[in-house]
Amino acid sequence: MNDNPPPVLEMRNIVKRFPGVLANDHVNLKLHPGEVLALLGENGAGKSTLMNVLVGLYRPEEGEVYARGEQVDIGSPNDAAALGIGMVHQNFKLVPTMTVAENVILGMNGLPFRPNMDEIVECIREIARHYNMPVDPKAYIWQLSVGEQQRVEILKLIYRGAEILILDEPTAVLTPQEARDLNRVLQVMIDEGKSAIFITHKMDEVMAFSDRVCVLQHGRVVATKYTAETNPQELATLMVGREVLFRLDKAPSQPGDPMLEMRDVHAKNNKGLPALQGISFTIRRGEVLGIAGVAGNGQRELAEVVTGLRPVTQGHIQIEGQERTNRQPLDFIKAGVSHIPADRIGMGAVGNMPVSDNISMKGYRQSPMAEKGILRPRQMLRFAREMIKRFEIATPTPATRIKFLSGGNIQKAILAREIDACKGLLVAVYPSRGLDVGATEAVRRRILEQREQGRAVLLISEDLDELFSVADRIAVLYEGRVMGVVPAEEASIDQLGLMMAGSPAEEIDVPTARVMEEV
Amino acid sequence: MRRIVFEKRESMSRRASTLVPIISLLASLLLGGLLLAISGANPFVTYYEMFRGAFGTWNRFTETLVKAIPLMLTGLSVAIAFKMRFWNIGAEGQLTLGGVAAAGVALFWAQSLPGWTLLPLALLAGCVAGALWAGIPAVLKAYLSVDETLTTLMLNYVAILYSEHLYYVAWRAPGYNSGTATFTEAAWLPRITGRVHAGIYLAIILAVVLWFVFKRTRWGFELQIIGENPTAARYLGINIAQNVVLAILLSGAISGLAGATEVLGLARRLQQGLSVGYGYTAIIVAWMAQLNPLAIIGVAILMASLLVGGDQIQMRMGLPAAMGLVLQGLILIPMLAGMIFMEYRLRIIDPHTTGMEVEA
Numbered sequence: 001m002n003d004n005p006p007p008v009l010e011m012r013n014i015v016k017r018f019p020g021v022l023a024n025d026h027v028n029l030k031l032h033p034g035e036v037l038a039l040l041g042e043n044g045a046g047k048s049t050l051m052n053v054l055v056g057l058y059r060p061e062e063g064e065v066y067a068r069g070e071q072v073d074i075g076s077p078n079d080a081a082a083l084g085i086g087m088v089h090q091n092f093k094l095v096p097t098m099t100v101a102e103n104v105i106l107g108m109n110g111l112p113f114r115p116n117m118d119e120i121v122e123c124i125r126e127i128a129r130h131y132n133m134p135v136d137p138k139a140y141i142w143q144l145s146v147g148e149q150q151r152v153e154i155l156k157l158i159y160r161g162a163e164i165l166i167l168d169e170p171t172a173v174l175t176p177q178e179a180r181d182l183n184r185v186l187q188v189m190i191d192e193g194k195s196a197i198f199i200t201h202k203m204d205e206v207m208a209f210s211d212r213v214c215v216l217q218h219g220r221v222v223a224t225k226y227t228a229e230t231n232p233q234e235l236a237t238l239m240v241g242r243e244v245l246f247r248l249d250k251a252p253s254q255p256g257d258p259m260l261e262m263r264d265v266h267a268k269n270n271k272g273l274p275a276l277q278g279i280s281f282t283i284r285r286g287e288v289l290g291i292a293g294v295a296g297n298g299q300r301e302l303a304e305v306v307t308g309l310r311p312v313t314q315g316h317i318q319i320e321g322q323e324r325t326n327r328q329p330l331d332f333i334k335a336g337v338s339h340i341p342a343d344r345i346g347m348g349a350v351g352n353m354p355v356s357d358n359i360s361m362k363g364y365r366q367s368p369m370a371e372k373g374i375l376r377p378r379q380m381l382r383f384a385r386e387m388i389k390r391f392e393i394a395t396p397t398p399a400t401r402i403k404f405l406s407g408g409n410i411q412k413a414i415l416a417r418e419i420d421a422c423k424g425l426l427v428a429v430y431p432s433r434g435l436d437v438g439a440t441e442a443v444r445r446r447i448l449e450q451r452e453q454g455r456a457v458l459l460i461s462e463d464l465d466e467l468f469s470v471a472d473r474i475a476v477l478y479e480g481r482v483m484g485v486v487p488a489e490e491a492s493i494d495q496l497g498l499m500m501a502g503s504p505a506e507e508i509d510v511p512t513a514r515v516m517e518e519v
Numbered sequence: 520m521r522r523i524v525f526e527k528r529e530s531m532s533r534r535a536s537t538l539v540p541i542i543s544l545l546a547s548l549l550l551g552g553l554l555l556a557i558s559g560a561n562p563f564v565t566y567y568e569m570f571r572g573a574f575g576t577w578n579r580f581t582e583t584l585v586k587a588i589p590l591m592l593t594g595l596s597v598a599i600a601f602k603m604r605f606w607n608i609g610a611e612g613q614l615t616l617g618g619v620a621a622a623g624v625a626l627f628w629a630q631s632l633p634g635w636t637l638l639p640l641a642l643l644a645g646c647v648a649g650a651l652w653a654g655i656p657a658v659l660k661a662y663l664s665v666d667e668t669l670t671t672l673m674l675n676y677v678a679i680l681y682s683e684h685l686y687y688v689a690w691r692a693p694g695y696n697s698g699t700a701t702f703t704e705a706a707w708l709p710r711i712t713g714r715v716h717a718g719i720y721l722a723i724i725l726a727v728v729l730w731f732v733f734k735r736t737r738w739g740f741e742l743q744i745i746g747e748n749p750t751a752a753r754y755l756g757i758n759i760a761q762n763v764v765l766a767i768l769l770s771g772a773i774s775g776l777a778g779a780t781e782v783l784g785l786a787r788r789l790q791q792g793l794s795v796g797y798g799y800t801a802i803i804v805a806w807m808a809q810l811n812p813l814a815i816i817g818v819a820i821l822m823a824s825l826l827v828g829g830d831q832i833q834m835r836m837g838l839p840a841a842m843g844l845v846l847q848g849l850i851l852i853p854m855l856a857g858m859i860f861m862e863y864r865l866r867i868i869d870p871h872t873t874g875m876e877v878e879a
Contacts, residue, residue: 330758349748349751350744353747357740370737374736375740
């Protein structure tokens with residue numbers, strides 16, 4: 001590849017703010033013709049925001065965009081389309097009750113009042129044949145698989161003359177076979193001089209698809225590398241490595257009786273694809289097991305399986321020696337399982353209800369907050385006041401609707417409710433994601449407190465620093481399997497990075513890596 | 520350049536939630552006034568006549584109450600469903616079948632039952648019929664995700680046409696063109712004053728009970744969580760399907776009770792005129808009252824006064840009685856449009872003084 005062709009697209013010093021968040025912090029990015037650029041970063045690193053700026057969905061506060069050397073102003077997706085820039089979003093923008101051909105032309109400017117559908121269908125067939133993307137233009141979208149729908153999105157962009165394709169996590173919804181097909185299609189397009197940017201947080205895709213990779217962290221570009229000159233381990237380290245915020249004092253772990261036992265657990269994700277493929281581990285009382293891994297490797301499904309929210313297709317889950325496989329969520333709650341979910345607003349809290357009600361949403365079932373099915377509002381309020389004080393939740397009043405609090409305070413309220421209700425196992429998923437330093441420290445201290453009080457903790461996190469400072473053992477999840485479990489004090493970022501990229505612990509030749517045998 | 524932005528309020532405005540319904544009512548009167556002026560009537564005189572027609576004398580006021588009773592009950596019924604985000608627009612059909620079931624008990628069990636049990640059993644039969652009729656869409660929705668707006672609406676036609684079959688054909692009393700025989704006196708719902716029957720007590724008691732259920736019981740708390748955020752409800756261990764079905768059975772039972780009190784308290788036989796649209800007006804009543812059971816009582820009286828007042832202007836001023844219905848419909852539009860101000864506000868910002876742009 002030529003090292004110095006003029007960039008077909010350049011972004012300079014892009015700054016995009018949302019209330020309380022700096023999503024893009026002076027980002028610089030270049031895309032050369034005939035190149036696939038991977039945009040790599042964790043959730044919330046600012047990848048999608050940056051691309052939405054490029055297609056005119058967001059207006060940046062600062063910075064310029066240049067297309068083919070000229071400064072351009074992209075105010076809408078139509079402006080972007082006119083410059084040959086098109087994006088395949090994570091959630092497809094297709095009308096299920098219309099045909100492929102109709103979707104391809106839907107919303108296009110300059111069509112005659114009655115478009116010649118036969119001609120359009122023929123043209124789509126031609127493009128599909130050329131790029132080896134088998135799709136029937138007359139099929140209805142609802143009849144197509146997710147992979148085929150993605151092909152329609154790509155066809156749509158090519159039909160409209162896109163020269164620069166942006167793909168937002170294109171393989172998240174694909175089977176491995178479909179992902180390979182997509183790679184082939186991209187290759188044909190690149191050979192013709194088109195370029196592509198794809199957003200991902202998977203290292204192996206970066207290696208397989210891209211020519212160059214740009215790593216984003218907290219809205220900033222931390223590195224841009226030629227793919228041929230890097231490796232998954234280095235990328236993982238770049239993506240998650242960050243300065244240590246603070247150190248927590250942690251007494252040595254004193255594991256007690258087994259609290260949670262998972263034996264060969266299998267489960268499917270929402271799309272029906274295998275998400276957990278034979279997970280086995282044990283967590284004892286007084287112990288924190290950390291789960292590391294890049295998002296989308298089964299973390300969500302793991303948390304839902306151990307709280308009863310997702311059915312297990314194979315294997316067993318025991319809590320304190322009791323069989324709990326495929327029981328109702330309420331059975332898990334009664335067994336003493338508490339859950340701090342990844343989606344705070346969507347699952348962990350009821351936005352329109354007061355802070356006090358939200359804090360009482362576990363305790364309302366029993367005395368003193370309820371007697372014989374009748375609530376006792378005064379007791380609920382007293383409990384909420386106590387929790388607000390103990391967990392330092394900043395809220396104007398206990399009656400304020402919880403959606404008006406900041407993310408950190410919503411998280412503290414959920415933490416208060418779940419920790420108070422916790423009797424045996426605390427499942428915490430990304431508990432400090434998006435929180436500021438102070439709230440992060442508070443959340444981690446509370447989790448350690450639970451461990452000292454003899455509860456078992458399953459901590460799922462993308463933040464290696466969090467795992468190192470809170471967990472006793474760290475298991476790495478990759479494509480629904482545990483790649484290995486290492487004691488936190490012996491683990492290194494390099495070693496975990498390699499496991500996160502899919503190498504089982506046994507194969508890693510790092511002197512400090514000692515794989516713990518599971519009980 | 521100054522701009523006006525539309526932004527989310529930091530907290531729900533109590534002032535807005537009381538002002539919006541009142542301003543909506545005034546706005547609809549204004550819009551209605553325009554319509555009246557176009558059709559050549561003096562809006563002020565017309566409104567005065569409508570007010571006099573609904574509240575002018577004790578007799579007229581009792582007639583307003585008579586029409587308010589079914590609106591109170593069906594209003595409570597749909598409010599329960601709407602709190603769960605279950606769009607029950609089948610109150611009309613549930614009311615009709617409730618009336619049919621009550622009439623069936625009053626007609627056919629009069630001989631075989633002790634007299635004092637007839638009335639309570641007839642009322643109960645009305646509740647059961649309404650509950651079962653609402654239960655069909657509830658089960659379909661909870662277990663098979665069938666859209667409830669369609670099923671509840673379509674079941675209305677089934678219920679109404681079936682009731683017509685009964686009073687025109689199957690249960691028609693000899694010597695009448697339509698309608699059943701009058702019930703025995705033991706099945707009559709007692710009247711309090713004028714034609715106002717004891718259904719009004721049932722409605723007020725139910726409003727208080729429902730207020731208590733929603734505010735102060737574990738079940739009400741769970742229903743509120745399900746309605747606000749089903750994902751959170753599941754996560755908190757609440758059985759959504761079972762609770763939705765139970766709540767909708769209760770909703771249907773109350774609409775069924777509305778039908779039963781109409782039949783047993785007013786006509787005292789099953790005849791034409793049972794289904795006159797209370798179940799649809801109930802939707803306006805419930806929204807205007809913001810699903811608050813206690814407010815529903817007052818709003819139902821207001822809506823009934825528009826109906827009675829509309830009849831009056833027809834008699835006195837030769838205007839169509841539908842004017843009352845037009846006003847009812849006009850209330851909902853500014854109401855729904857205005858509700859957005861409970862969570863949002865308009866703010867004028869001057870970019871020279873503020874650095875941050877506010878996203879609406």
